[in-house]
Amino acid sequence: MDVSIIGSTGYGGMELVRILHKHPNIRIASLHSDSAAGKRLSEIYPHIGSSSDMVLRPVESDWIIAHSDLVILATPSGVSSRLAQVFVDRNHPIIDLSGDFRFTDEALYERWYKKQSAPCRYLKQFTYQLPEFFKSEMDRPFISNPGCYATCVLLGLAPLVQQQLIEENIIIDAKSGLSGAGKSLSHSSHFVNAHDNMTLYKANQHQHIPEITQQLTAWSGMYDTVQFSTSLIPVSRGIFCTMYVQLKDRDKAGMLHELYQAVYKEKPFVRVQPDGQLPDLKQVAGSNYCDIGLVYNKKTNVVTIVSVIDNLIKGAAGQAVQNLNLFAGYPEASGLDLVAPYF
Amino acid sequence: MDVSIIGSTGYGGMELVRILHKHPNIRIASLHSDSAAGKRLSEIYPHIGSSSDMVLRPVESDWIIAHSDLVILATPSGVSSRLAQVFVDRNHPIIDLSGDFRFTDEALYERWYKKQSAPCRYLKQFTYQLPEFFKSEMDRPFISNPGCYATCVLLGLAPLVQQQLIEENIIIDAKSGLSGAGKSLSHSSHFVNAHDNMTLYKANQHQHIPEITQQLTAWSGMYDTVQFSTSLIPVSRGIFCTMYVQLKDRDKAGMLHELYQAVYKEKPFVRVQPDGQLPDLKQVAGSNYCDIGLVYNKKTNVVTIVSVIDNLIKGAAGQAVQNLNLFAGYPEASGLDLVAPYF
Amino acid sequence: MDVSIIGSTGYGGMELVRILHKHPNIRIASLHSDSAAGKRLSEIYPHIGSSSDMVLRPVESDWIIAHSDLVILATPSGVSSRLAQVFVDRNHPIIDLSGDFRFTDEALYERWYKKQSAPCRYLKQFTYQLPEFFKSEMDRPFISNPGCYATCVLLGLAPLVQQQLIEENIIIDAKSGLSGAGKSLSHSSHFVNAHDNMTLYKANQHQHIPEITQQLTAWSGMYDTVQFSTSLIPVSRGIFCTMYVQLKDRDKAGMLHELYQAVYKEKPFVRVQPDGQLPDLKQVAGSNYCDIGLVYNKKTNVVTIVSVIDNLIKGAAGQAVQNLNLFAGYPEASGLDLVAPYF
Amino acid sequence: MDVSIIGSTGYGGMELVRILHKHPNIRIASLHSDSAAGKRLSEIYPHIGSSSDMVLRPVESDWIIAHSDLVILATPSGVSSRLAQVFVDRNHPIIDLSGDFRFTDEALYERWYKKQSAPCRYLKQFTYQLPEFFKSEMDRPFISNPGCYATCVLLGLAPLVQQQLIEENIIIDAKSGLSGAGKSLSHSSHFVNAHDNMTLYKANQHQHIPEITQQLTAWSGMYDTVQFSTSLIPVSRGIFCTMYVQLKDRDKAGMLHELYQAVYKEKPFVRVQPDGQLPDLKQVAGSNYCDIGLVYNKKTNVVTIVSVIDNLIKGAAGQAVQNLNLFAGYPEASGLDLVAPYF
Missing domain, CATH: 3.30.360.10 (Dihydrodipicolinate Reductase; domain 2)
Structure with missing residues (x-):
């Protein structure tokens, strides 16, 4: 499965790269960031290995839809609401890490987030999905990842x-x-x-x-x-x-x-x-x-x-991968065999 | 007023030295520690200035009673209970920082501290004193400082x-x-x-x-x-x-x-x-x-x-000095004009 | 002696307030900050005690010259160079904490600081003074405090x-x-x-x-x-x-x-x-x-x-007070009897 | 390849477990610790996943030689020197993480480590091996891992x-x-x-x-x-x-x-x-x-x-695995595809 990540220079996006580059079933198709387009990821984050280094592309939905099977939005609240719409319109699967699609009620969102909500018809497309309580009958391809x-x-x-x-x-x-x-x-x-x-x-x-x-x-x-x-x-x-x-x-x-x-x-x-x-x-x-x-x-x-x-992991990137595994039918723990360093 | 401190190499005791050496009304008469007797305080703690450096003495109650007006016990629970008795017997004022004299009920102490209590007749001599709610009619010279x-x-x-x-x-x-x-x-x-x-x-x-x-x-x-x-x-x-x-x-x-x-x-x-x-x-x-x-x-x-x-200050050494000020009739804030470094 | 501080909301300035408010020979005449003028210091820094709280004034040199005996510039490099000139012109004593008056060579300053230097005639008025090697014959009232x-x-x-x-x-x-x-x-x-x-x-x-x-x-x-x-x-x-x-x-x-x-x-x-x-x-x-x-x-x-x-102390505010003590003829350690908390 | 680890409750040993349990070519045969024998690793370290949990065994060289192809000594200096001898005598491959086999000169070891050295005839069996400068002609199975x-x-x-x-x-x-x-x-x-x-x-x-x-x-x-x-x-x-x-x-x-x-x-x-x-x-x-x-x-x-x-990784456990890969003829980076979490 080919996955694109938008917002890959934030902490959540970077953790996605770190996790997905070792995932046995998934290939990172592309990384997107308008602010860092054209740079290599390693110019921004010196810690990543050459194996997971990639050149960042601008956020182009057409390109993403053409080159990947699913897009992960690792963008902040207020940004995802805007970016998601074109993917929903074209039925391209999404996992969103922001708070933008966790409610179906626009007013509720706006009261707590102090930001404009995505239109209700988009909100209703999304499933808020805590993977431990995933219901298999759900097949809607737009997943809202729970907050940390x-x-x-x-x-x-x-x-x-x-x-x-x-x-x-x-x-x-x-x-x-x-x-x-x-x-x-x-x-x-x-x-x-x-x-x-x-x-x-x-x-x-x-x-x-x-x-x-x-x-x-x-x-x-x-x-x-x-x-x-x-x-x-x-x-x-x-x-x-x-x-x-x-x-x-x-x-x-x-x-x-x-x-x-x-x-x-x-x-x-x-x-x-x-x-x-x-x-x-x-x-x-x-x-x-x-x-x-x-x-x-x-x-x-x-x-x-x-x-x-x-x-950043169970509260964001790791859980997104867990949801992705469930969506794609991979073993729930695939690519997530991480043990705390502890010391 | 001359004050002796027993247990001056612990954190609470050391804070007492740091505070009292600048107190306008109080002189540190002596510092006591059986384990470190004979050493200079600066051999144990390199941070103290020469102005507050002193040679530690063993814990000798007679000597303390002869040379100071009040003794502060900066000793752990289980140690204060034993050390305090001779000072109480001879009516030498005490401020105790441990938990040993905070109850009048031996059994209650032993249930929570898992240690032997001081005898009830000693417990009853002590006043548990949160200085903000100090009652001036109290004149008993044995003060139990509240826990942090x-x-x-x-x-x-x-x-x-x-x-x-x-x-x-x-x-x-x-x-x-x-x-x-x-x-x-x-x-x-x-x-x-x-x-x-x-x-x-x-x-x-x-x-x-x-x-x-x-x-x-x-x-x-x-x-x-x-x-x-x-x-x-x-x-x-x-x-x-x-x-x-x-x-x-x-x-x-x-x-x-x-x-x-x-x-x-x-x-x-x-x-x-x-x-x-x-x-x-x-x-x-x-x-x-x-x-x-x-x-x-x-x-x-x-x-x-x-x-x-x-x-260590409001929860121990500073509050002890505050109680001492109230006991001695000094202004409550005397010697305690400390402002957080913050950065 | 009355002292004004410009730049009192930075770390160095705040440490000056904390030290000087307990100094036995010095009174803080006023605190100045253009960005925070009109606010109380405690609105910016909740840690300070009411005893050292003051309302900040804008940076007005006339007012300062009229109300204080010396001004301390706790302003960044590039700001001090500009602010100092009027005080020098009017022979009002200064201690400057920035790097702006540490050299007499404009070009040297500009090469290392990448900023415009104060004119040479001002640079020459200042004494770079490491207080441990203070030479008493110096009587020039413009002191450049060494860097940390x-x-x-x-x-x-x-x-x-x-x-x-x-x-x-x-x-x-x-x-x-x-x-x-x-x-x-x-x-x-x-x-x-x-x-x-x-x-x-x-x-x-x-x-x-x-x-x-x-x-x-x-x-x-x-x-x-x-x-x-x-x-x-x-x-x-x-x-x-x-x-x-x-x-x-x-x-x-x-x-x-x-x-x-x-x-x-x-x-x-x-x-x-x-x-x-x-x-x-x-x-x-x-x-x-x-x-x-x-x-x-x-x-x-x-x-x-x-x-x-x-x-912030020996490398900035404390050393400035030490230099001030030497300048004013107070004991070198006056107001500086600070011991590390250590724990 | 089956590997046993002695000293698996220390930081280095625990990192070995964490790395090796995901190594594609290596199986952890057993973990050994005299002090913790009989316990599960997860009783000591709650962070490890069930996949890498094992019951610790006492240090029994016969058992180890029978059940594994190589033993890693994650024991402190002064302990390895003693434990290693029987494995050397029976030609059972060792990687030692301690300082005990880094010199061939007993006196040199004793001067710097203040401990008794292993006998010279054992010291001479070991190769001090910084893997980046590994020389392939070496085939001696006793490897001393460099210090951090x-x-x-x-x-x-x-x-x-x-x-x-x-x-x-x-x-x-x-x-x-x-x-x-x-x-x-x-x-x-x-x-x-x-x-x-x-x-x-x-x-x-x-x-x-x-x-x-x-x-x-x-x-x-x-x-x-x-x-x-x-x-x-x-x-x-x-x-x-x-x-x-x-x-x-x-x-x-x-x-x-x-x-x-x-x-x-x-x-x-x-x-x-x-x-x-x-x-x-x-x-x-x-x-x-x-x-x-x-x-x-x-x-x-x-x-x-x-x-x-x-x-703990390049300075200890990771480098030991790198040396193990070289010894066993696996790709040098096998099992070591770790990227810093960074945040």
Whole structure:
């Protein structure tokens, strides 16, 4: 299968190149970037090996449609919405990494993203697809890849929400490394500001909130809202979500670990930790795993769930490849056999 | 006033030396450490200036009682309990930084600290003293300095709990830098493990839980428990507490900021942030400040409170000096005019 | 003495505020910044205490001359050259932190700084003043504060160069934290680029090279050049210079440590380490110290000298205060009794 | 080919597992560790995937000889010397990662390593093998893998030394991340000490000095010594060597870049940077590359060479696999197609 990537000089796009160039079933047909067209990728990123070096092309949809079987949009929100339309019109398969096609409601998008939405008729073409809960009957070729925070939260909560075991007042305290904000320059990503620091940002206003509630609602009926906070921690990669939920029935506490194991038994990228053990961030950084642990507190009736991912891999490029594998009928883990360096 | 410090080679003890050597009203009479007796402080810590260099003495209570007006125990839990007794017996004033004299109930201590308690008759001599809520009628000369997490949590919650504005199910997600665990060696403090990582440890079992509930109960009647988690983040210094509470009465949301400002108006070391603004960790690191911000979420009825301190200063050495100032009748901020380096 | 600071929102300017607000002999008369005029300093920097908060004024030379006894220019190279002229014309004392008045040769400045020089008649008014080698007969009120790298290098080499003990081929491998590049945004200071990384930049082209050779020449006759490299290391603060020099006379190896001790005996901010011991970076970060250690290698006849400073204090704001103390006749260490936090 | 690894719970051993489990031509036959025998690898390291999980066995040479074709000793210096003997006696191929078989001179080893050497008759069986300069006629099955610093230095200097273009007084300023010191606990690897810090250690006494001079001598005749310093920088992985050498003939300056390109043209893991460009550390971290750049300074006649590697991969496990590939006749890059994550 031949794949083109638009936006290949961002962090997500670059990770796609790194992963796909070793994928046994996929060939990178072309890389596209208007701002860097004509350059070799290695002029921008000296780390890549000669085997994955390519000359960047401008963003030309005709050329892409002619030369590849699918296009991955590794472009920011607000850019994908515009670029995607011609591919949809010509029925050329897309996986979009941005937030632009995660809702079917234009107004909802515009309220949270403060950007103009793609027209509703395009939104409706896309499937929001968390690969662990992929439904095979879906055959629509336009896939919206979940957001990094949303992925980490949803995988951590799915068993409890799907089984309706918890009260509605979920509290999510999420922390992210700096690569989550991308490579554009800002005071909050200046080394001197971010190093040795921690900051809670976008309190109650993060654009992943409606994405989370939409999926929780899809699983369990109406989920009005979640309490969701995001903080920056001084690491480059990784999301660490600590979630606090209350059990409806205290007697179910003893079977939670088993439930998680059962739900994720066949899922190659979710690793439920041994009972009583919580994952640390580093054990997934550099891999496509989502590692989950949980502990129950009898006194407060609170289950604390810790869910960790690499925001650029399971939270973006790796998950896109996972979705691509499912779309193309390859083994779900094809090309994603990555183990964290850990040290 | 002449002050002796026992345990001056630990992080807390060293910070005491650094602060007290510039204190206008206090003279460091002596430094004590059995393990390092006979050495100069500068042989252990090359950073200290010659002005604050001293030869360490062994721990000799007679000598200390003869040469100083007060002794600060910067010793670990389990050591203070033993050392303090002779000073109490001879009525020599003490400020203890450990957790050994924070309860009056031996069994409670032993359950959470997994160590033998000091006898109850000694426990009862001590006053647990958060200086912001110091009661001047107290004249007992044995002061137990609050723990670092407890300080950060209690200052962040005090206005809401004292006014009984919130439901009982408080959720506290606390994060700490590595100096919080002291200078002893362990895998979790090895650079390669801690760097680029985050870990939640002692889930539901941190020994500061009973200290927090004891004080919340003292302020507002029975507080059975709190949901309290502690995680390590890759910084040397600082505690960042994110707390989630539900308002009993949604109509009070609009007056919360004002309430915090009123409660802390006269308190030199608590800085309530401008309305709608949350503090970052670095703005207090290196200072004795506790900075607090809060935001209300209408949809969830949750108040998110962020409270930050430097664990070694406001969470240990600085607060001890603040308590010492109050005990001795000096201005509360004497010797504590420290501003974070920030960059 | 009343002092005004221009450029008080940069890192160096902010450190000046932090230091001077506790200086026993100096009052900050005013802070100036055209870009932030009208704001309170605490709106820009939340870490500062209310005691050092002030409203920023625009840069008005008349006002400054009327209200202060001396002005400190904490402005970048290229800005100081322009701002200084009116103060010189009106004989108002200046300490300049930029590189603009470190040479008397316009062409030399322009070759290394790639900027237009101040006119020669202004350059000649300034004294380049490394306070440890201050000559009291100087009474000119226009002081050029040495650069951060130059300070660290010159203090580390002075005893050997002044005594002409070494061959001319000096090799300097200097490393700096990220605050050295200031708060402006660039890819090299983006957290994701700087963290976990090291980069050698401006190889053989750093603008501190002519500043170093100029002073070495002043001490020992003609010093044509030095081999000088600068690398970024992932810390916020600090310069760590490793210098390699060859002894002219191997028999002098045994007296080097003694020589250093003798030269710096009366200097409050240079701490020669115990014989055979080298300083680490952290022991000076947050202080005005320059710590120096050296070891001799018999086989190669190379003396390795390690010299460390805090780039924002001894390399900028602290040294400016030291120069100010000398200029005003205060004790050299007045207001500079800072000890590294170390942990 | 079936390979056993002894010492698989150290950093180097764990990296071997991570690399070899994806190697197309090699099967990991068994992992051995006396201290962790009976445990699953995933009990010690939660990051590894189930695909590479195995139960650790004790160190039993008979079993290993029966079940594998080659054994890799990822054991520390002082341990390998003892373990290797039985494999040598029974002619079972070995690749040793420690420093124990890098010299043929017992006394030399003991002077630098302060440990007892393996007997000379064993030392002589081993080939010290930097794979880029592998000589195919060698068929001895006992390979000593070069040290991490030595690899980085030797690859950076080889073209100049082999061509005898430089004066003898080489100066090497090497910096390493903390994983270089292994996972054992020490004050220097405590997060609070290493973070935000830099330290020069083992001045003129690092045990890689004789390894470097031995190889330089092999290339160019007698190389008596080098001036070699090692410093710790606050990263987990990577070695950054800055080397300063003087040209014998200034006229050769113009052809140096071309020389490097020619020497490394066919070497898959050495990437000479574009002319005038120096590598940063991160571009190799996580890969088996050694990236090299150089700049010439006309005024000082000094060539500055920057050479960077990942100490655990090119400096240990990756290079061992590279040597294994050469020994077994596989393509040199087999299983080593690793690209740095970079962000």
